[in-house]
Amino acid sequence: MSTIILGIESSCDDTSAAVICDGVLLSNVIASQAVHEAYGGVVPELASRAHQQNILPVVSEAVKRAGIDKSELNAIAFTRGPGLLGSLLVGTSFAKGLAASLNVPMVEINHLQAHVLAHFIRQSADDTTMPPSFPFLCLLVSGGNSQIIKVNSYYDMEIVGQTIDDAAGEAFDKCAKVMGLGYPGGPVVNRLGNIGNPTAFTFSKPHVPGYDYSFSGLKTSFLYTLRDRLEKDPTFIETHREDLCASLQRTVVDILMDKLRKASKDLKINEVAVAGGVSANTALRDAFHEHAVKYGWRIHIPPFAFTTDNAAMVAITGYFKYLHQDFCPMDATPFSRTVI
Numbered sequence: 001m002s003t004i005i006l007g008i009e010s011s012c013d014d015t016s017a018a019v020i021c022d023g024v025l026l027s028n029v030i031a032s033q034a035v036h037e038a039y040g041g042v043v044p045e046l047a048s049r050a051h052q053q054n055i056l057p058v059v060s061e062a063v064k065r066a067g068i069d070k071s072e073l074n075a076i077a078f079t080r081g082p083g084l085l086g087s088l089l090v091g092t093s094f095a096k097g098l099a100a101s102l103n104v105p106m107v108e109i110n111h112l113q114a115h116v117l118a119h120f121i122r123q124s125a126d127d128t129t130m131p132p133s134f135p136f137l138c139l140l141v142s143g144g145n146s147q148i149i150k151v152n153s154y155y156d157m158e159i160v161g162q163t164i165d166d167a168a169g170e171a172f173d174k175c176a177k178v179m180g181l182g183y184p185g186g187p188v189v190n191r192l193g194n195i196g197n198p199t200a201f202t203f204s205k206p207h208v209p210g211y212d213y214s215f216s217g218l219k220t221s222f223l224y225t226l227r228d229r230l231e232k233d234p235t236f237i238e239t240h241r242e243d244l245c246a247s248l249q250r251t252v253v254d255i256l257m258d259k260l261r262k263a264s265k266d267l268k269i270n271e272v273a274v275a276g277g278v279s280a281n282t283a284l285r286d287a288f289h290e291h292a293v294k295y296g297w298r299i300h301i302p303p304f305a306f307t308t309d310n311a312a313m314v315a316i317t318g319y320f321k322y323l324h325q326d327f328c329p330m331d332a333t334p335f336s337r338t339v340i
């Protein structure tokens, strides 16, 4: 008997649904919300309205593309948090209605755990990619989180270090915003940074003990550089955009890798993965490959499709929790913030 799970993701500004059968992905549908572009960031109220418009067609399409009938679903997995409450409410309510109508259990999913377990998605029945073996370290880097997680099993994760202020993605987004590069800034900084000189500017790096991160000092140092240089040359940003992006990107990657290297050395774990939106960054990916060669790391880098928010990661986490018979009651409510 196969186990077929529907995953629903609605924590921020992507409405997504995916179907997984015995760990193999059958479909993954994502509707992104362009409505926020004009505002330079996600507007929560607009996000929940867009989720309401998108959720039914997205789920129907995921079931259709999977080539199954919804009556074959064994459980409905949904992102319970962390994220925007109004957005989460749309996915949670839809999951409740669908689970009740099909008389199947619901599985609540922590969005951060789902990013980590995305490494276990098999993209087809003959996908031979080796998933990480336990225990492994996962660098989880997104717009809201920067964490080093020790993953002991599908069900047991410990936060080894995390940001004490801004997340890595926020550093990219905020610095991009002041350069007039739009939102989200990460992909643009990445593209421009790859053609600039990464040593053109030096920005300050944090001195935080242990394995924790901090990115607010980098942001301030970036802003001061712009302010000082713009006073003398009003065209400074225009003429130095690529070098600014390259130097910012290098500094973020250095900060991330310094702590990850320390954690790997101290905990004696060479199996190292990366996850979350910022894991799409090509300089960060290059740094992982360099560490694999230099320090003998066995690295795990997700396909680009699984770096940003998607329901495939929710469905795979739901699959493991289903095997563990870890269901949630019908009165489960979303939460906006949490730790793993």
Ligand code: KG4
Pocket (backbone or CB within 6 Å): 012, 141, 142, 143, 144, 145, 168, 169, 170, 172, 173, 184, 185, 186, 187, 190, 276, 277, 278, 279, 280, 281, 282, 307, 308, 309
């Ligand atoms: O995980 P994610 O899609 O959303 C949440 O935060 O939940 O991550 C979004 C973040 C944004 O800050 C975005 O700028 C960043 O990921 N990002 C990147 C790249 N692609 C997305 N940052 C750097 N380089 C990229 N290529």
